Amino acid sequence: MKTIKIKETNIGNDQPFVLMAGLNVLEDEKTIHDVITKCIASTKRLGIPYIFKASYDKANRSSVDSYRGPGVEKGLQILSELKQDFDVAIISDIHTPKEAELASEVLDVIQIPAFLSRQTDLIEAACSTSLPLNIKKGQFLAPSDMDNIIMKCKHFNNENIMICERGTSFGYQNLVVDMLGMVELKKTQSPIIFDVTHALQRPGGLGNKADGRSSSVFELARSGMSIGLAGLFLETHPDPSKALCDGPCALQLDLLDKFLEEIKEVDALVKSF
Secondary structure, eight states: OOOEEETTEEEOTTSOOEEEEEEEEOOOHHHHHHHHHHHHHHHHHHTOOEEEEEESOOOOOSSTTSOOOSOHHHHHHHHHHHHHHHTOEEEEEOOSTTHHHHHHTTOSEEEEOGGGTTOHHHHHHHHHTOOOEEEEOOTTOOGGGHHHHHHHHHHTTOOOEEEEEOOEEOSTTOEEOOHHHHHHHHTTOSOEEEEHHHHTEETTTTSSSOEEOGGGHHHHHHHHHTTOOSEEEEEEESOGGGOSSOGGGOEEGGGHHHHHHHHHHHHHHHTTO
C-alpha cells in the first residue's frame, strides 16, 4: 500500500488520517485567520496531521458574477504568507498548465479539480513540478477510470498521487457517494482522500450557484471514513450562510471540534482491525 510523505506526515490508507481543511476560496483576512487558527488548534489538540486548503482562483463558477477569489498572483502571495506565519502545509488547485510552476513555489500539494481530471496537458504540467498531487475523481468517471489517470502521472514521472472522491453525478443537480466505489479506488494502492464537503453539493441547485446538504456532514463523513481512508477533505466557515462560495456545503466552524473527535474515533477503530 502506497504512502506519500508531506513534510513530516505519512499519508496512506493504513495510516492515521490527515485532515485537509479550510475555506473553499480565500476570503477576507479575518475569515482566513479565524479558520486556519481554529483548524490548527483543533488538529493539534487531537493529534491529527493537518494541511490547510483554499483556492486562490475558482475558474469553474456557475455564474460570471460569482466570486472567484483574489486571483493567481495575490492568492499565492496570501498562501505563502500563511505557510510562513503558521508553519503549515498548503494545498490548492490549479486550472491551467501555466499555473503549475508558479503554484509549485508555494504549495506542498497541487490539486487537480474534478472537472479537469482527464486534461492531459494539466496533468503533465502538475507532474513536472514533482510535488505530490491530489487528483479529484470527476463526477462523471467510474472508479476504474482513475487507473488511466494514474498511468498518465506515471508516464510523466510522478507517482506521488492521491485520489480524491468527491461524489458522482446522479441525475441532474445531485451527487451520491458510492461507498463500494471507494473500495475500488483503494485497489489502486494510492492514498484515498474523501472530499465530504463537495459530496454534499447539489450543483446548480440554487440557479446561479450550488446548493448543499451540510446538515448531513457528520453522517456522510463517518460513513466514508469507515472504509479506512488516508484523509478527509473539508471546508469550514465561521458563518456558512455568508460564505462567498459553497456555503451550503460547509461545516460551521464552531462544530469542528466535535466533528473531528468523532472522525478520529471512527478512523482509529477501523484501522485497529
